[in-house]
Amino acid sequence: MAKKVTLKDIAAAAGISPASVSMILNRRSIDRFNKETVEQVFALVESMGYQSSKGKNYSLVKPSDTLITIVCPSVFNPFYTTIIQGIEIAARKQGFVTSVHTTYWDTETEKFIMEQARKFNVAGVIFAMIPQQPQLAYELGRKLPVVAIGDRRGDLELATVDMNNFTAGQLMGKHLLEYGHRKIAYISTTLNEQHTSRVRRCQGLEAACKAYQGAGLKVFTKEITPDYEISNVDVEYTTGYELATTCLRQSPETTAIVAINDMVAYGAYDAICDQGLRIPEDISLCGFDNIFPSRLQGIGLTTIDNSLTECGKSAFHLLEEEIANYERHGKFQSITHVEYKCRLVPRKSSGPAPQK
Missing domain, CATH: 1.10.260.40 (lambda repressor-like DNA-binding domains)
Structure with missing residues (x-):
């Protein structure tokens, strides 16, 4: 034996x-x-x-030399799928493949994905949003290259592709204020420190309003839990519909609604129409992100463009730089920030304020 x-x-x-x-x-x-x-x-x-x-x-x-883990909240919103495709366009040209993991803003899921990325030693991790647990992302970044895409933050110790959401809010506010709007509403899904992009867009709108006498901003939000989000595919649309309906009922003097993103704006669009109001003659409607459906003639949504495909490509290139740094120096040491300028895309959903 x-x-x-x-x-x-x-x-x-x-x-x-x-x-x-x-x-x-x-x-x-x-x-x-x-x-x-x-x-x-x-x-x-x-x-x-x-x-x-x-x-x-x-x-x-x-250990994988070619597999990249992409972390994102969901893939229903074209905001994230556009970023993902940008990453994949650049990654495939260099012989890398990707694996997409969704969190639905659940911190335990985010933690598990990071643990698995470390366990299986993937080539790198790209967050299509700012990690909800930055400290865990920093720790992961000592072992693997990590890149994040999202709101511009000076305190984030990661390589990032930045979106200046404060400036985006200012641009949108200025656009509406120059049209004569003084009673503006902002509608958003969960608005807290874990969703800095949503907060910064609101702050940008508020800053713009302060520059115009008599202008004011009312905020309407709804808390969305991870369990609710994963169980409701159309959560952003339905939230937009609900919040716009509430806004029109509680603040009938409102002449413009700005949604946190285009998906929420679509829900608001239907709510406004169901109230018998015209867009933009009776009320203007705007969003953020400039996802593909917003350009369709039946929608024509005024929005902010953040060069989503290019952001995805840049995120991969930053990851490549991190990998190269490791090969040269034996550690991940560079913290590089790339920022794309946002731009206003005016369409037919916004116009002069009605005389109420």
Whole structure:
């Protein structure tokens, strides 16, 4: 009868301690060991026929040199799918492939995705939004290249592709104020510190209003939980419809509604029409992001463009730079920021304020 292979046998063959072999096989503190040692241990386990006392078979999920993990809240909103496609356009040209993971703004899901990216040693991670748990993203960034796309923040210790949402809000506010609007409403899904882009757009609108005498901004929001979001595919549309209806009922003096994004604006569009009002003759409607449906003639939504495809491409190029830095210096050390200027895209959904 053949002698049973033990951890000591694997350790002796690999030239490391049995404790190290155990950590590698059970993936405890595996990042302490270099890639060659990890691969050698798993190769010895396979060739020597080692099995644990519980009969567990071990096999190596080899580190990937070409797989990129993309993290995003959902793929229903074309805002995120456009960014993802921009990443993939650039990535595929360089021989990389992507794996998309959705969080629905759930922090535990976000944490799990980061843990899995580290465990399986992917080539890098791109967040299509600002991570809700920046500290965990920083820790991951010590082991893998990490890039984020989202609101411009000076305190974020990651390579980022920035969108200046404060300026975007100002641009939209100025557009409506120059049309004579003084009673403006802002409607948004959950508005808190974890959604800085939404807050900054609101702050930009408020700043614009302060520059015009008699101008004011009313804010209408609805808290959306991760469970509710994952269970309701059309959550942004329905939220837009609900908030616009509330706005028209509670603040009938409103002459312009600005939605947090184009998807929410579509819901507001139907709510306004269902109230028997005309766009833009009775009330103007605007959004943010300039996703594809907004340009259709039946919608013609005034919005803000953030060069989403180009943002995705730039995020991949930043990731490439991080990978190159690691190959040259043995660590991820650069924090690069790229910013695309937002621009107003005026369409038929906005016009002069009605004389009420």
